Amino acid sequence: MAISTKPASGFRDFLPRETERRKRVFAIIEQVYQSYGFEPLETPALENLSTLLGKYGDEGDQLVFKVLQRGDKLSRALEKDSPSALDLSDMGLRYDLTVPLARIVAQYKNELPRYFKRYQIAPVWRADRPQKGRFREFYQCDVDVVGSTSMSVEAEVTAALAEVLRRLEFDNFRIHVNHRKLLTALMEHAGVTSNKHADALVAIDKLDKIGKAGVVAELGQRDIAPEAIANLLPLLEAVDQNKHESVDNEATLARLDSQIGHLESGRQALDDLRKLLAFAASGPAAPALFIDPYLARGLSYYTGPIFEIRSDDFAGSLGGGGRYDELVGMFTKETLPACGFSLGVERILVLMEERAMFQDEVSNVDVLVTLWNDEFTPNSFVLANELRAAGLRVDLYPDNDKYARQFKYADQRRISFVAILAPSELEEGVVAVKNMLSGDQERVARDQVSSWIHTQLEKNRACQ
RNA sequence: GUGGGUGUAGCUCAGUUGGUUAGAGCGCAGGUUUGUGGUACCUGAGGUCGCGGGUUCAAUUCCCGUCAUCCACCCCA
Structure with missing residues (x-):
């Protein structure tokens, strides 16, 4: 069961x-x-029952969650003929x-x-x-x-x-x-x-x-x-x-x-x-x-x-x-x-x-950094740490899944940007950054990635 | 503590006037795409029909009990 x-x-x-x-x-x-x-x-x-009881009226006292005594005290209380709630417990929430x-x-x-x-x-x-x-x-x-x-x-x-x-x-x-x-x-x-x-x-x-x-x-x-x-x-x-x-x-x-x-x-x-x-x-x-x-x-x-x-x-x-x-x-x-x-x-x-008063749902992550393969993963860590140092909230995808899965995860978490780093990007000194809201993707020079994302985030915010 | 409603797939719910393989939508997984999600199409996985007992040739369906959950009362935030 x-x-x-x-x-x-x-x-x-x-x-x-x-x-x-x-x-x-x-x-x-x-x-x-x-x-x-x-x-x-x-x-x-938790408070001692002596603190809690007698302040809220009879009904209130009934509604206090009481905590059972522990160890020997409990055993002794249970040995009584008809132990009361107060014998069995000494504290309450x-x-x-x-x-x-x-x-x-x-x-x-x-x-x-x-x-x-x-x-x-x-x-x-x-x-x-x-x-x-x-x-x-x-x-x-x-x-x-x-x-x-x-x-x-x-x-x-x-x-x-x-x-x-x-x-x-x-x-x-x-x-x-x-x-x-x-x-x-x-x-x-x-x-x-x-x-x-x-x-x-x-x-x-x-x-x-x-x-x-x-x-x-x-x-x-x-x-x-x-x-x-x-x-x-x-x-x-x-x-x-x-x-x-x-x-x-x-x-x-x-x-x-x-x-x-x-x-x-x-x-x-x-x-x-x-x-x-x-x-x-x-x-x-x-x-x-x-x-x-x-x-x-x-x-x-x-x-x-x-x-x-x-x-x-x-x-x-x-x-x-x-x-x-x-x-x-x-x-x-x-x-x-x-x-x-x-x-x-x-x-x-x-x-x-x-009343549906919660409209402004915002993601709590700015960028997802993708993985390529185990050998290449240290490069992704380097990028993620750069972006974090620049004040961005960064999630690193944990497995070497195909990109479809990595994007799907970004979508699920409503992450605004995906930073794709694979051998070709590394070689060219760029990062492919995709805006998940618009679907646009751009190859941005490595040393400008964080400021580029910051700017885009500002724009997104302005749109909302 | 009292009264009422509900309990079928992960979620929201159909359905069976008792009968042999229980359905939908959403979600999930895989595919159409050889580095790219959200839209489209295809395929698939998933259910002891809350649990226990009774009636019956036969119960997910009827009856009883039980548990869970929601709503109302009491009281409270």
């Missing part, structure tokens, strides 16, 4: 062409993040980039600047079922600022994000913004008991997906008290109207103010959101920011403003984030405020693929 050669479910191989596309997108993201003053960070793929950042900050606080602005583009792993735009191994692109409670951070982080999307030629996206404290205030105002807040929020979060009636039904299923549901109803009214065109954040805030402005948490939340809008007003995020009082996020560590990028082109979110002022405190006594955003590159790549 043959061994399956497919990658494990939810994991992917990237062949060179796709790898290059991904790298190009990552490079743009990195460039934008750097332009906002963020610095790079790398952390391990990172679930996101935010918790590792919190650990880093707690560990290296004295070595980091007063405000730590870091970006990280790296894979994370989640043990859930694959779906469109959902994988078990996928890259996240995070930007976070640690050390400040100012809404200037929220403004910077959303701006960087909007700028990335703009550079990738996405325009119809919205950055939904809400506030944990606003949600708490809404719940209190409606009389939802505190143990039911999370349940109610999950239902309300689906407003734009299943509509008001759907939300009411789901609230019922989740055992929310009928009086509380009745109280929530008027709060659900307004957003339907301003959801798409003409976003009027001021009106939304004013309406919320009249409803929950008298509550302490509500007042704080509205104050934050107003500042956020004011600080972001001049930046690239401004037109995309959308105050959405029904946005809820599952991750339990958020404490202040929360974000989610949505687009009509994709069912799920394209990214999310928020403020988590207490997370660092889970690792050390002295906590530090923080806020950040995670961009869902994989989903963006899926959309870019769908």
Whole structure:
């Protein structure tokens, strides 16, 4: 029986062409993040389970890929009557980039600047079922600022994000913004008991997906008290109207103010959101920011403003984030405020693929040098090395195949030029160079080959 | 974890109302060209019709199970 050669479910191989596309997108993201003053960070793929668990809520903990203990520890764990997952494993693959950042900050606080602005583009792993735009191994692109409670951070982080999307030629996206404290205030105002807040929020979060009636039904299923549901109803009214065109954040805030402005948490939340809008007003995020009082996020560590990028082109979110002022405190006594955003590159790549946004495929080799026979091959090496020294990307054909095969290979790799060197060329002091795009072939003096090819490459580039 | 679709050549998919040699396009290999690819023409290689069981004289086709994959839900990037 043959061994399956497919990658494990939810994991992917990237062949060179796709790898290059991904790298190009990552490079743009990195460039934008750097332009906002963020610095790079790398952390391990594996973390201790004590670092990972208890930060993402019950569902999140379930989705952490756990790594089996090794050696004697495993044997001892297996000897227990009914060993639990925690007995059998001690480490797990990172679930996101935010918790590792919190650990880093707690560990290296004295070595980091007063405000730590870091970006990280790296894979994370989640043990859930694959779906469109959902994988078990996928890259996240995070930007976070640690050390400040100012809404200037929220403004910077959303701006960087909007700028990335703009550079990738996405325009119809919205950055939904809400506030944990606003949600708490809404719940209190409606009389939802505190143990039911999370349940109610999950239902309300689906407003734009299943509509008001759907939300009411789901609230019922989740055992929310009928009086509380009745109280929530008027709060659900307004957003339907301003959801798409003409976003009027001021009106939304004013309406919320009249409803929950008298509550302490509500007042704080509205104050934050107003500042956020004011600080972001001049930046690239401004037109995309959308105050959405029904946005809820599952991750339990958020404490202040929360974000989610949505687009009509994709069912799920394209990214999310928020403020988590207490997370660092889970690792050390002295906590530090923080806020950040995670961009869902994989989903963006899926959309870019769908929209055929990758047109400009360029070869990664400029010239293929042909072989004649073993005796003559040293001459081909000399030529290849000359061309490389002149700054060209050169591939040397490995076997003494007939030219048809050598050309076919050049074609397959989309190599722009083939440099043919055989005894007659060597004797005349020339190289026969064929332009694979036009089919033209020219005998070029040996000492001018590299500059000739450089010139032709320029021309090709100009044509595209 | 729940529900649904799909599983036939390397890839994308036809097909068989159960019947004896299972097809196409693309790709691949060889040739038409005696140093030249991509276009044209010719030839060829490749399939236990996902796996296991059942019904039947007979199963790739029907039934059950299983695995894989995709989509949706939950949740999320």
